[in-house]
Amino acid sequence: MELLVEDIPAARVADAPLSGIEGEACSLENYLTLPDHTMDGRIAAARKQLGKSTVLLGHHYQRDEVIRFADFTGDSYRLSKIASNTDARYVVFCGVHFMAESADVLGKAGQQVILPDLNAGCSMADMAEISQVEDCWESLERMGLGEDKITPLTYMNSTAAIKAFCGERGGLVCTSSNAAAAFDWAFARREKILFLPDQHLGRNTAYAMDIPLNEMVVWDPWQINGGVAPERLRAAKVILWKGHCSVHQRFLPSHVDAMRSKYPGIRVIVHPECRWEVCQKADALGSTERLIELVEKAPDGSTFAIGTEIHLVNRLAKQFASSGKHVMTLDDTGCLCTTMYRISPQHLAWALENLIEGRVVNRIQVDEDVKHWAKVALDRMLEIGVPAPKARPAEARASEATQRSA
Numbered sequence: 293m294e295l296l297v298e299d300i301p302a303a304r305v306a307d308a309p310l311s312g313i314e315g316e317a318c319s320l321e322n323y324l325t326l327p328d329h330t331m332d333g334r335i336a337a338a339r340k341q342l343g344k345s346t347v348l349l350g351h352h353y354q355r356d357e358v359i360r361f362a363d364f365t366g367d368s369y370r371l372s373k374i375a376s377n378t379d380a381r382y383v384v385f386c387g388v389h390f391m392a393e394s395a396d397v398l399g400k401a402g403q404q405v406i407l408p409d410l411n412a413g414c415s416m417a418d419m420a421e422i423s424q425v426e427d428c429w430e431s432l433e434r435m436g437l438g439e440d441k442i443t444p445l446t447y448m449n450s451t452a453a454i455k456a457f458c459g460e461r462g463g464l465v466c467t468s469s470n471a472a473a474a475f476d477w478a479f480a481r482r483e484k485i486l487f488l489p490d491q492h493l494g495r496n497t498a499y500a501m502d503i504p505l506n507e508m509v510v511w512d513p514w515q516i517n518g519g520v521a522p523e524r525l526r527a528a529k530v531i532l533w534k535g536h537c538s539v540h541q542r543f544l545p546s547h548v549d550a551m552r553s554k555y556p557g558i559r560v561i562v563h564p565e566c567r568w569e570v571c572q573k574a575d576a577l578g579s580t581e582r583l584i585e586l587v588e589k590a591p592d593g594s595t596f597a598i599g600t601e602i603h604l605v606n607r608l609a610k611q612f613a614s615s616g617k618h619v620m621t622l623d624d625t626g627c628l629c630t631t632m633y634r635i636s637p638q639h640l641a642w643a644l645e646n647l648i649e650g651r652v653v654n655r656i657q658v659d660e661d662v663k664h665w666a667k668v669a670l671d672r673m674l675e676i677g678v679p680a681p682k683a684r685p686a687e688a689r690a691s692e693a694t695q696r697s698a
């Protein structure tokens with residue numbers, strides 16, 4: 293009699309040998325009806341069987357039931373570096389679509405990148421389509437603001453086509469770990485930057501480099517000439533694309549005020565995808581790697597409110613509870629990245645067990661013509677690296693106070 297996954301009691305699924313569920317087991321529908329915990333044993337067994345042929349990368353915003361199986365965890369910068377160095381034949385990317393695309397661009401010949409759920413996209417990346425960016429560039433060129441004046445710089449959270457667009461025009465990619473260094477790189481070559489697609493990261497980075505807000509304009513792709521007068525575009529140093537992260541934009545200045553009045557002495561640390569007004573009120577800004585580092589290095593007993601995705605915040609709260617560090621979200625309604633959440637244990641088990649059967653499901657493959665220039669832009673980013681963060685005034689004060697009390 294054929295054994296179907298549904299016929300196996302939950303307690304037994306984890307122990308079921310892969311060969312016993314061959315065939316039917318590789319249909320995604322058979323996985324989605326099963327509870328999360330029944331996937332643990334199967335994922336672990338599949339990882340073991342696949343051995344060094346497969347590397348599993350997990351972004352910090354992934355849920356615990358998935359990230360615990362990752363060989364490497366990190367922010368998009370760290371994961372893209374790992375993707376460029378691994379010799380594994382298969383890279384299973386537990387993150388979102390643009391990250392898997394970058395892994396494919398940076399990967400070695402013959403490597404294959406898998407995204408366990410193709411619906412794991414990014415609302416910010418979706419806010420800039422290549423045709424809109426091309427239209428924007430043509431408009432700027434008509435105003436005499438072409439390649440000799442503007443460097444196109446895109447945040448990692450963008451499609452491979454946009455990365456290629458930037459690479460081909462002397463531009464590059466950055467992440468929140470090295471946006472300031474990428475701005476320096478661009479300004480050393482040309483007088484202006486077109487920053488895609490996150491207006492907040494662009495504004496926060498430029499402002500921290502002493503570029504006043506009135507030297508930045510926001511290009512709205514849904515309006516003629518971006519909705520900006522040509523004189524303002526000619527005067528601007530930074531042209532910000534009108535995009536944002538729907539998760540980080542939820543944090544408000546009032547959340548910072550409420551936390552400070554409820555917990556005197558609390559340190560508020562936020563991701564630079566948050567609004568400028570929130571970042572101005574925070575004690576420190578940083579990529580997910582930097583936020584983790586700030587909590588790690590803080591003295592025992594410190595209290596933090598963190599403005600970033602809820603899975604990372606909850607994980608830090610658990611991890612540091614034993615050292616008396618109190619970590620909470622800046623907004624207690626919870627800021628969940630629903631697209632990251634789409635990578636479920638069921639999708640992961642399905643992708644891995646298909647690999648065992650010799651089937652590559654959900655492969656992410658960037659077109660060869662796009663790949664070349666996207667790689668140029670990504671390589672420029674990797675060459676810059678991640679310089680040590682400069683302390684902001686509030687951060688420096690907090691650090692001095694810590695040293696004094698130590």
Ligand code: SF4
Pocket residue numbers: 353388413414415416417449537538539540601629630631632
């Ligand atoms: S947190 Fe925001 S920027 Fe990051 S993947 Fe989710 S929607 Fe995109």
